[in-house]
Amino acid sequence: MTLVKEVGAQDFEKTYPLFEKFQNSRLSKEDWRQLFVDHWQNNKGNFGYLLEDDQGVVGFLGLILSRRIINGKEIKFCNITSWVVDEKFRSQSLSIFLPVLKLKDYTLTIHTASKETYTVARKLGFQDLESHFRIILPIPSVATCMAFCKVEIDGENFDKILTGEANQIYKDHLAFKCFHIHVRTPLGECYLLGARVYRKRFPFFQIYHISQSNIFAKFAGRIAMVICLRINIVAIITDERFLRGNTVMCSKAFSLPHPRVYKSDLLEKHDIDLLYSELPVLNI
Numbered sequence: 001m002t003l004v005k006e007v008g009a010q011d012f013e014k015t016y017p018l019f020e021k022f023q024n025s026r027l028s029k030e031d032w033r034q035l036f037v038d039h040w041q042n043n044k045g046n047f048g049y050l051l052e053d054d055q056g057v058v059g060f061l062g063l064i065l066s067r068r069i070i071n072g073k074e075i076k077f078c079n080i081t082s083w084v085v086d087e088k089f090r091s092q093s094l095s096i097f098l099p100v101l102k103l104k105d106y107t108l109t110i111h112t113a114s115k116e117t118y119t120v121a122r123k124l125g126f127q128d129l130e131s132h133f134r135i136i137l138p139i140p141s142v143a144t145c146m147a148f149c150k151v152e153i154d155g156e157n158f159d160k161i162l163t164g165e166a167n168q169i170y171k172d173h174l175a176f177k178c179f180h181i182h183v184r185t186p187l188g189e190c191y192l193l194g195a196r197v198y199r200k201r202f203p204f205f206q207i208y209h210i211s212q213s214n215i216f217a218k219f220a221g222r223i224a225m226v227i228c229l230r231i232n233i234v235a236i237i238t239d240e241r242f243l244r245g246n247t248v249m250c251s252k253a254f255s256l257p258h259p260r261v262y263k264s265d266l267l268e269k270h271d272i273d274l275l276y277s278e279l280p281v282l283n284i
Contacts, residue, residue: 059086068276076105
């Protein structure tokens with residue numbers, strides 16, 4: 001007989017053997033433990049749902065909860081992650097997913113859906129959030145080479161330079177393996193947050209957040225050049241919607257293996273980035 005229960009921090013050790021069966025070779029035991037930590041004091045002791053039988057944990061669905069100010073309103077987010085179920089119990093997989101749909105007034109996101117997860121999510125009312133990413137090469141245009149553009153990475157004074165929402169985002173993500181980038185240009189300032197990730201063994205800078213897409217798009221090649229040289233990566237990766245239709249020179253769009261999805265009555269696609277999710281928490 002199986003039982004569905006809420007996940008508490010104390011459940012990590014008995015859940016970890018399940019993770020090992022589906023192990024991502026880049027994730028250590030301590031990386032997985034981060035799903036059982038209330039990083040932004042919003043989970044209130046509930047980190048998802050477990051499926052248990054007499055032998056132990058046979059299914060897990062992780063939840064990362066947060067609150068953010070979007071368009072002047074406080075929005076509650078629930079990022080769904082790591083839906084793993086032992087093969088013998090796959091017929092009961094939905095028993096740990098359906099409770100999430102009962103969360104009231106939450107914007108739900110799934111950023112790393114498998115083919116199966118994507119199919120289920122769409123049937124449950126989720127919409128496509130993103131289907132493409134763009135690789136930006138470190139090749140600045142002649143115009144931006146001639147213009148003023150100062151790029152700072154992980155500056156010691158960022159807590160003073162960054163204000164409002166950017167300052168809160170900066171503080172909330174200091175504990176993770178992220179790079180914080182502040183850009184000054186004649187058009188204004190731009191704040192980027194992202195991390196080094198590996199795709200086919202090559203290092204890229206994956207963007208999780210862009211504060212001013214028009215400024216970033218204008219100076220993207222110049223920004224990419226500085227980032228590549230400073231943190232030793234080959235190019236920048238960004239979700240296509242982050243650019244809000246702005247053209248970026250020396251770049252190319254590619255399809256994601258499976259689209260990111262979301263479910264919200266309050267937000268549009270362009271309001272949702274990749275912060276406060278499994279991506280910075282697990283650095284994947």
